[in-house]
Amino acid sequence: DIQMTQSPSSLSxxxxxxxxxxxxxxxxxxxxxxxxxxxxxxxxKSLIYAATSLQSGVPSKFSGSGSGTDFTxxxxxxxxxxxxxxxxxxxxxxxxxxxxxxxxxxx
Amino acid sequence: EVQLVESGGGLVQPGGSLRLSCAASGFTFSxxxxxxxxxxxxxxxxxxxxxxxxxNSYTTEYAASVKGxxxxxxxxxxxxxxxxxxxxxxxxxxxxxxxxxxxxxxxxIDYWGQGTLVTVSS
Numbered sequence: 001d002i003q004m005t006q007s008p009s010s011l012s013x014x015x016x017x018x019x020x021x022x023x024x025x026x027x028x029x030x031x032x033x034x035x036x037x038x039x040x041x042x043x044x045k046s047l048i049y050a051a052t053s054l055q056s057g058v059p060s061k062f063s064g065s066g067s068g069t070d071f072t073x074x075x076x077x078x079x080x081x082x083x084x085x086x087x088x089x090x091x092x093x094x095x096x097x098x099x100x101x102x103x104x105x106x107x
Numbered sequence: 108e109v110q111l112v113e114s115g116g117g118l119v120q121p122g123g124s125l126r127l128s129c130a131a132s133g134f135t136f137s138x139x140x141x142x143x144x145x146x147x148x149x150x151x152x153x154x155x156x157x158x159x160x161x162x163n164s165y166t167t168e169y170a171a172s173v174k175g176x177x178x179x180x181x182x183x184x185x186x187x188x189x190x191x192x193x194x195x196x197x198x199x200x201x202x203x204x205x206x207x208x209x210x211x212x213x214x215x216i217d218y219w220g221q222g223t224l225v226t227v228s229s
Contacts, residue, residue, distance in 0.1 A: 001171075032215075034215050034216065043221050043222055044152065045219070046216055046217050049211070050213060053212075055217060056217075087152050089152070091213070091214065094157075095154060095169075095171065096142075096157075098151055098152040098153065098154065099151075100151050101151045
């Protein structure tokens with residue numbers, strides 16, 4: 001199975017900050033990487049697929065990069081509604097696997 | 108508007124069975140692969156399994172943790188997805204989400220349901 005490792009597991013940031021979350025795959029997954037946002041008590045929301053493509057309706061302050069084993073999710077200017085937990089997922093091979101999550105908290 | 112509504116969760120004893128349903132609307136259900144994903148209390152997301160569409164013979168994939176115990180099925184005439192869970196264990200306690208899989212260059216999740224809670228406890 002492909003292991004997905006996210007870092008950091010949590011971070012504190014201020015409104016307006018630029019935030020970067022990293023996801024590393026235990027083996028190459030090309031660009032078969034998705035990012036999801038989850039707020040407490042809510043279902044996940046899809047943000048990015050194919051490592052860099054924004055889901056419809058997702059604001060452009062979210063961006064993804066990477067290929068192979070190393071990927072990043074960047075939020076260009078953190079807003080109050082962005083405080084949440086973020087997960088990466090590889091869908092290169094079965095079983096599909098998620099990273100452990102990165103909780104973005106208010107500083 | 109795409110909607111996915113899960114139901115069927117509840118309290119079940121270890122060793123018991125439960126069947127979850129996911130009612131889909133707002134899109135052509137039969138065209139899409141569908142996933143089940145779960146989340147144990149206070150934990151991260153865990154992919155449970157996938158069903159492909161009729162064009163791909165409704166084949167399925169499962170996580171090792173549920174293979175042989177869980178079965179994913181669908182009824183395209185009812186726009187519904189199912190998860191039959193047998194031989195339930197306490198570690199199966201989780202919120203279960205159904206998710207739509209879309210093909211845009213690759214197969215990935217784009218929409219999620221709101222989830223249904225399954226508690227396995229004596």
